[in-house]
Amino acid sequence: MHLQQFYIDGRWVDPIGTGSIDVINPATEEAICAIALGSAADVDRAVAAAKAAFPAYSRWSRADRIALLQRIKDGFAARHDELARLVSQEMGAPIKMASSAQVASGPNHLAEMIKVLESFAFDSAHGTTLVTREPIGVCGLITPWNWPINQLICKVAPALAAGCTMVLKPSELSPLSALVVAEILHDAGVPPGVFNLVNGDGPTVGQAIASHPDVDMVSFTGSTRAGVLVAKAAAPTVKRVAQELGGKSPNILLPDTDWERSVTLGIARCFGNTGQSCSAATRMLVPADRHDAVAEIAARVADGYKVGSPESEDSQLGPLISQTQFDKVQRLIQSGIDAGARLVAGGLGRPEGLNRGYYVRPTVFAGVDNAMEIAREEIFGPVLSILPYDTVEQAIEIANDTPYGLNAYVQGKDLERARTVARALRAGSVHINYPPMDRGAPFGGYKQSGNGREWGEWGLAEFLETKAIVGYEAA
DSSP, X not given: OOTTOEEETTXXXXXXXXXXXXXXXXXXXXXXXXXXXXXXXXXXXXXXXXXXXXXXXXXXXXHHHHHHHHHHHHHHHHTHHHHHHHHHHHHOOOHHHIIIIXXXXXXXXXXXXXXXXXXXOOEEEETTEEEEEEEOOEEEEEOOSXXXXXXXXXXXXXXXXXXXXXXXXXXXXXXXXXXXXXXXXXXXXXXXXXXXXXXXXXXIIIHHHHHOTXXXXXXXXXXXXXXXXXXXXXXXXXXXXXXXXXXXXXXXXXTTSOHHHHHHHHHHHHHGGGGOOTTOOOEEEEEGGGXXXXXXXXXXXXXXXXXXXXXXXXXXXXXXXXXXXXXXXXXXXXXXXXXXXXXXXXXXXXXXXXXXXXXXXXXXXXXXXXXXXXXXXOOOSSEEEEEEESSHHHHHHHHHOSSOOSXXXXXXXXXXXXXXXXXXXXXXXXXXXXXXXXXXXXXOXXXXXXXXXXXXXXXXXXXXXXXXXXXXXXX
């Protein structure tokens, strides 16, 4: 799997340094393998390759780029099962979820980007001026561990569609699936230098990418804390920075909602991927007179979740990614108890029968105040907070009282009322009545949840510069 190599200029090459890091299976707490850690010198090599490849690749025709994306999409089919197994091992996703959601997200986003590219208007006329959108150049892509394929393709697909070249740093916690994706890209005929991969940690490789003078744009997904560091590193070279960061998403259950359905699906939106999603619906806002009834439903639903080995087809939740994340979630559960929130499901420690692995108990707190730490900090585990409200206006105020603004959710039978509430929420995406996923919708956040948008035509636009050619048409 080229564990001790990087993909640079169309070849697998040995790193300049000798550093390495173990990749830990979070279900067993044991090392799967070790990968090479890159250095600033490795980033220099990769950026130089991307810079050299840009002039030729940026002139590829729309038809050729569409055909390339289609070959990459086809390449996923042949390696789907292998990728699912790797994702399950490296970040603990239950195998069924790894296959149906984690890996499937790659070809699904590629299909959407192909559709966008087929009709995207790169040129528009404004009188005698032509406004054209061109590839921005060399892009640095830094991706997280929690959705390793989804976040990789959300960046690579629009960058390729735009005509950009790139250097990718996947998370050192879940790098194995990215190595297979690099092989898929190579086999699909991505030209040398267009796509490059350097493994490493954030302070070394991430910093080198973000600060590199020959990188024209950085697209980063991760924590808000790390996003601030990326922005600071990028500032001296005034490069574009697109970021998808943390979230603390509210889920407003309006007084006329279907309670059983709304609570059950709300738990699913919170606990999906073992709670390790920035868009997780972690704050459930309910009318005060329905609070206790909702807490009973939530406790019953949470207690019904099966936590277990990612290899088991029956497991709904797997382990958290690391000891560090396990300790953080335990600390935050304790903080909720100490703050006086009412624990109605789950709690501290591992689920019964699981004495090894970073497993946590699916947890629900009731009677939560929005000033509590569990209501304000992104927990990144299967922990739900239920908050009561007296009026819908107060619910909106509580929902918006957060430094984040990535996703929000509204449930109610009166669609017009739900639409009015959705418009009042300060979030990049608002979901009414748990709709199907729309990969063509823009994905990104307000406030400390980031800037820029991914997915669909908005994701493609992030990798383009706008140029006005004045006098293009004779007056």
